[in-house]
Amino acid sequence: MKFFKNAFLKAAATCCAVALIYLANVASAQDAAPRVAGNAWRNSIGMEFRRIPAGTFKMGSPVTEVDRERWGSDETQRDVTISREFYMSVYETRQRDWEAAGGKNLSFFRGADRPVDSVSFKNAQRFVEVMNKKYGEELEATFGEGARYDLPTEAQWEYACRAGSETAFSFGASLNGVEANVSGSKPYGTNRPGPQIDETTKVGKYKPNAWGLYDMHGNVWEWCVDWYAAYDEKDTVDPVNLAGRGSNRVLRGGAWAYDAWSARAANRVNDSDVVFGTEGASVGIRLIIVPGDEKPLVEKYGDAHAEEIAKRQREEFEKSREKQIKGVR
Numbered sequence: 016m017k018f019f020k021n022a023f024l025k026a027a028a029t030c031c032a033v034a035l036i037y038l039a040n041v042a043s044a045q046d047a048a049p050r051v052a053g054n055a056w057r058n059s060i061g062m063e064f065r066r067i068p069a070g071t072f073k074m075g076s077p078v079t080e081v082d083r084e085r086w087g088s089d090e091t092q093r094d095v096t097i098s099r100e101f102y103m104s105v106y107e108t109r110q111r112d113w114e115a116a117g118g119k120n121l122s123f124f125r126g127a128d129r130p131v132d133s134v135s136f137k138n139a140q141r142f143v144e145v146m147n148k149k150y151g152e153e154l155e156a157t158f159g160e161g162a163r164y165d166l167p168t169e170a171q172w173e174y175a176c177r178a179g180s181e182t183a184f185s186f187g188a189s190l191n192g193v194e195a196n197v198s199g200s201k202p203y204g205t206n207r208p209g210p211q212i213d214e215t216t217k218v219g220k221y222k223p224n225a226w227g228l229y230d231m232h233g234n235v236w237e238w239c240v241d242w243y244a245a246y247d248e249k250d251t252v253d254p255v256n257l258a259g260r261g262s263n264r265v266l267r268g269g270a271w272a273y274d275a276w277s278a279r280a281a282n283r284v285n286d287s288d289v290v291f292g293t294e295g296a297s298v299g300i301r302l303i304i305v306p307g308d309e310k311p312l313v314e315k316y317g318d319a320h321a322e323e324i325a326k327r328q329r330e331e332f333e334k335s336r337e338k339q340i341k342g343v344r
């Protein structure tokens with residue numbers, strides 16, 4: 016496999032405007048205290064998170080989707096509910112985040128604003144532990160007692176990746192490297208080849224999805240907490256496989272070195288715990304925040320979606336009351 020390190024220079028010219036805005040944000044972030052503004056939160060080392068509302072979505076792919084289950088993984092489509100809101104990092108974990116938390120940077124492609132790569136699952140878990148140890152206090156102060164950083168479950172990851180979409184990618188049915196950093200010479204849903212960058216790019220270079228998350232498709236694969244196994248079709252509310260079914264962990268979203276089909280929202284690959292060499296240069300992580308209380312965010316800080324949440328809560332209340340009334344009769 017060949018790497019073209021100067022591809023970054025080519026990319027830099029086309030994304031300088033984005034980079035300038037981004038750098039301005041980073042500069043202001045480094046001095047800023049943790050804060051919540053509407054649906055966004057930034058921790059004290061400048062990692063940005065976005066609120067992902069609770070909801071139900073179609074997880075997996077329709078049987079008509081081209082290249083589904085191409086490497087043998089189960090993509091059985093079913094309705095899945097994410098019962099509690101969570102916050103997800105807007106970006107893949109950057110090397111600046113990793114280093115700020117004291118992590119040893121083993122990335123193959125170096126750059127503070129590139130995603131950390133060559134992350135083994137064990138190192139991903141250690142990073143989560145360190146983040147909770149070092150920054151747990153500010154997290155609990157904002158998100159309630161028991162709030163924690165974590166890796167997403169597969170279901171949380173796919174829900175956030177789709178951001179309401181049901182197509183192969185959150186931006187539509189085709190990808191050739193223009194919309195995300197994948198191997199553009201192997202396009203999907205189109206015959207027209209696109210850019211072949213052959214290395215990671217700075218996070219946030221491509222357009223975000225509808226929920227403001229960048230690089231959910233491509234750049235680096237992202238570890239999820241689940242062991243890989245065929246889906247348990249009965250497990251449809253906050254599904255997660257932590258019971259040890261399977262021997263590998265799940266990776267999602269495709270990467271710079273991989274064909275476009277593999278970046279589909281429903282695609283699941285898996286790997287053993289340790290990732291070495293150039294294969295590892297495709298593997299990174301993205302953190303989520305699991306709030307500690309059931310309803311502290313809206314109550315404490317107000318929220319652009321407060322009305323919508325209140326409506327849902329009223330509906331749920333009405334439903335449960337109806338059930339209670341029927342039960343009494």
Ligand SMILES: [Ca+2]
Pocket residue numbers: 107230231232233234235236237268269
């Ligand atoms: Ca990614």
